[in-house]
Amino acid sequence: MNQKTGDNLRYVAHKRRVREDRRFVTGKGKFVQDVALPETKHAAVLPSPYPRARILAIDTTAAEALEGVAMVLTGQQMAADCNPIRLGLKLPEVKWYPLAVEMARYAGEWVAIVVADNAYIAEDALELIQVDYEPLAPIIDPEQAFAETDLFVHPGHGSNVLYHGNFLWGDVDGDFATADDSLTFRARWGRSSTVPIETFGALARWDEGTEILDIWASIQMPNFVELLANTLGYPLNSIRLHQDVDVGGSYGVKRGIKQSVLVGYLSRKLRVPVRLIEDRLVNMAGGDAHGPDRIFDTDVAFNSDGIIKSLKIRALDDAGAYPGRAPFQLAKPISAIVGPYTINSVKYEAISVATNKTGQVPVRGFGQAPTNYMIEMAVDTVARHLNLDRLEIRRRNLIPSDAFPYQIPSGSNYDSGDYHTVLQKGLDLARYDELLQRRDRARAEGRLAGIGIATCLEPGGGNNIFEYLMDPTAEITTFMEACEVKVDPQGKITGMMGTTTSGQGHETLFATILGEELEFDPDLIRIVHADSLSALPTRSPVASRMAIMLGGAATGAAGKIKDRAMAIAAFNLDLPVEDLEYSGGTISDRNDPSRKLTWAEICFIAYRAYHKLPPGMEPGFHAQYVFQVPGGGQLPDAQNRVQIYPCFSFQAHVPYVEIDPGTGKVSVLDYAIAHDCGTVINPDIVRGMVIGGLAHGIGAALYEKFSYDGEGQFLSATFADYLMPSVHEIPDVKDVEHCTPSPLTSHGQKGSGEGGYLGAPAAIASAVNDALHPLGLSITELPMRMSEIEALINNGPG
Amino acid sequence: MSKREITLSINGKTHTGAIEPRVSLLDFLRDEVGLTGTHVGCEHGVCGACSILLDDVPIRSCLMLAVQADGHAVTTVEGLSNQDGSPGALQDAFQDAHGMQCGYCTPGMLISAQALLADNPDPSVDEIKDAIGGNLCRCTGYVQIIESIQLAASRLREAGQ
Amino acid sequence: MAREDATGVSVKAAKFDYILAESVEEVVATLDRGDGEAIVIAGGQSLMPMLAMRLATPAMVIDINNIAHLSGIDVRADEAVIMACTRQATALASPQVQARLPLLAKAISYVGHQQTRNRGTVGGSLSHADPASEIPLAALTMDARVSLASASGTRQVALADFFLGPMMSARADNEILLSVHFPLGSNDTRMGTAFHEVSERKGDFAVVAAAAQIQLDANGLCSKAALAIGGVDGVPRRITGLEARLLGSRIDQDKIRAALPEIANAITPGDDQHASAAYRRRVAGVLAERALLEAVAEAEQ
């Protein structure tokens, strides 16, 4: 790819307004709840009160009799008319239906749905549904689920193990044998998620005239229409997902397949539009949007100088009752399984188990944040063991800047990086020496104070070859993104993308790159979202990939537009293309600039003057480009080594915390982050995602948890119990960017959407443990709730 | 349990409607009046996405019945724009400092900020934090929101001089 | 087995009838007729979520926001009276409250957020009787009394007798809370107050909270001590045993520490997902000590 970076850039990397913001500040965003169709009916769902119970009978008569109720549907009725929802892994006996059939498998699972004139009546009707349950003992603890030999979440599957894989990259035994020392630790990542402020919602309208099911949904995944079609048994081309809907945050989780199946089915049955907007309680308990819940047991081999030689990792993940794509979150981290360090070999055992909890979905980073937390804990644990400074050990293990591209044991080539410089920038920003003094002064005054250090990677770009790693029959190597660019007869440019946007500013990104490439003011470029029937192929805005992938597609399409303009000019000026120069849409003779074609003339020829078109050229002025992920397309080698993600961003975090020893309460008082995602397309957007991700990571580290009691009851359905940080919990963040361009992308950009989330939990854990260090204590489980910290400090029972 | 007739001023316009007493002011504004700028985040009073001004005071519209707004003046995010619908000064500052990502919490943030700046043209960071402390944002980490409010404050102060 | 209530069944209130009351007489008459099925709404900051989640399903909601004389703050010679419908924000901003009822002002600054304080009322918070909420804790510490009215008359109840359990109080279904009465000490004593709480996020309900109000005589000896802890029992708890041990003494850290074990006898904390009972026990002592020290320091100034 012919790359434009650095000073040549006119719009890219410059501070510019984010075009999406205008509709949001004026209250004109169009979220799914804002889409109003005449005669729409409203759905509400009935959750199971039991984590595991046989459904003996459901009596819906009273509910159906209520005035204003159009229909009540149970799982049994629904299942008769649909297929189970396809899971990521082939698990034929793990049957996932939109409503529970015969058995409820977690507290909050939907067992029936009501459709009524409005949401109030729908909820009135829920109270009238009678369900006879036979409660059964649930399986809650993931270790128990793994060991269990006869109590199964899905009895037909014959086990609670959904996936169990072993990987070996390099001579682990040899490295452990020759290393000076080794140690073992356990780290636990608690069950949390992204929890967007907008819940999931879907609205469906079956059009009998066209036989098309129109869907509006707060969906992140355009390819969910395939799942929808498969589940409903409809042809794919009879479903039209409207992607001009604003999504109120997602970060991975907005995948509402069962919700959309339900409204699609009901709208066709009832011949009216039906909408289901999850309320907050339903969303938290039954929206199947929980995140990784993971136990790591890690052995680390190292030399006495702090050089880390090898890792043996066992990761046990609790996927909840219905796994969806959850198990793959164990595989993506293989792309950066040694973090930014020169670790020589790795053994990785990955286990996904089912329990009677709400289902897990992909969450920001797709398993990388927990893995980074574990890797950073390994580094800090070794440092502590050797009494070596946490910075020094990193300096000794970080991949040097002259080693790129650098291949790690699992096969990824890291594209570029300058980890030492970025770490130093972070330290400078934090005024590290002063920070040390501040910490030590606080300690001298009897307070518990700590500095966190975390140096983490953010793989970007995606590539679902990880599916193949888990299941070699899944021969999927394509991971594309596409766009179409149209120049209209007035010469105005319109870009068409094939996904929704959920806060990442894709329209701004797309317009900026088109403007850069075509040399037009991006603000004058229109961006639209194609619906799923008219969109080009896409794999959706996951994996910190849109800057890389939509950026690449936009650059490719802009190139085709330019080529076409050049061909028209060459033909009309009777010059070879090499003699022509493109500048802001005008094409002129290099040798005689007075000989030229303006943009308006080119557009006129393209649309109106067939006789001036080069022979064989189709009329019109548009281009499509489907961009395959750089480095994608290969299968793993015999050692299971493969390039998963193409680009690797880097972040260095330096937070400062103090802990109130009396209450265990942690205050994050300062935070510095240095970040390198190559070329930044829009500085405000990248900064927002870095800081927003970081705040999300503070939540995961200290506050956020989906709690269950010993009986499997879900305890965190409200925002008073699931504790997302408010502005008071987030410190003033200092941030600095560094730019090591990626050689693989259109403008040197890398991914940044997963942002600070991939390092902040590790950094906060490092800071808390630094604060606890003088007491000889450490905490190895997230979130680090104040009650647990206090119990540790005061040595009492939790 | 029949419907009640209510009359209130919404963004300066008088609105009359008939609603069941159990309907929240939030649902009334969105579903009956069609002002969808006010958002639904939790419906139990924690997230602040539903914030509006009631007689110029910021409150949560999910924690009030629509019938209780009878005779009062409500301002929603739509009411912060200029007469011609273009963004007002505060809204402009949020654009310039990119005080949002997905835009879902944004109306609530703007309402809280509007009330703050009406009383306090030169707020400190702590005062800004107190003003938006009851508005959750999942996207931004709040930093650019605080900067947006500071920018609006400084512009409004300059304009006032 | 019949259906049981599940997490997350409702966010839309069940049907109810509504009146906007114009007088207390109308309220109490309606409550009387309501036979336990009528409920008063003031600021609604606690009641609205309960209605939405259908934890409360009254047949009738009586709105008292229009009864003008139910709002207001009146400082008299020996007591300060806050009418039930006075907004928390109004009380917090009131110079009279800040000057004469400093503990209440300190407590309210921890209540919720600006938007909820703008609507939430002092009386509503007391009526709701949440054992972890701040206003009941402060008012209990201040020996406040509440006036309750019903169709058969008005009575006053000391807060020490008012709270009966989580969300349960001595207010009968047919009574409305009219006002809160805070006794005012004489001006020749030196008073200090402090409010401490720990919650995971600012503005959340307290996991544990401690309120202290201390009076010192001219010699610097404790002439009155009040300490109450919230979040550690079904009701906010006065720690009278501890108070008695401080009375008459010159309070210092050693004195306080010696008296702290009294707390353990007075409270029965429970476990929940936010903190264990053991945590609440230990932190009750920590916050009590901090609040007492701060109150004494303030009184000594």
Ligand code: FES
């Ligand atoms: S929707 Fe009103 S506070 Fe969340």
Ligand code: FES
């Ligand atoms: S901008 Fe998305 S929640 Fe605040």
